[in-house]
Amino acid sequence: MRKQSTYRPKRTSPPMLINRGLINDALETRERMIAAAFSGGWAGEPHYDELADMRNVLTIAGAHKDDQQILGFCHAMSMVLHNIRMRYAETRRMGVSGAERQMLSEFCGIYADFWLRQSVGFYERCCEELNRAMKINKEDA
Structure with missing residues (x-):
């Protein structure tokens, strides 16, 4: 009878590269379409x-x-978001300048590249922390 090892690997979440990689085309297209909405002038509050x-x-x-x-x-992205918000307050339309359009496009690439190198657990923790912060802000308002 063979002895069985008592070693059990620690369960961790797989890298985002695996999870996001399966649907990366759809996610990256969606993220880039958000940037394109601002460039095209048809962006809304969502x-x-x-x-x-x-x-x-x-x-x-x-x-x-x-x-x-x-x-x-x-x-730098917060400055772009601020400019979009100010333009919207003045004109009720969301648009971007040429430099801001390039920044949005670059942001989508950096965002996807960053998360592809992280674990899914880390992404989920960051999302949970953001949700907690948003909940606290709503309660304070």
Whole structure:
């Protein structure tokens, strides 16, 4: 009779590359369509909200990883989001300038590349933290 090992590998979530890789084309197309909506002038509040959520979850992840490049890029994206919000307040339309359009396109690529290198568990923790922060802000308002 053979002895069986008592070693059991620790259960961790698979890398995002595996999980997201299965549906990456659909996700990346959706993320890029959000940027295209602003470029095309047909973006609405749901597009803005989703873009802000993408930036917020990436900011949380960058803070956890202490990644200054990601945090700097997220700060630059917050300026783009602010400009979009100000334009919307003045004109009731969401649009972007040429530099902002390029920034949105670059943001979608960096966002996808960053999450492909992370675990699904880390992504879920960052999303949960964002949801907690949003819930706290709603309660305070």
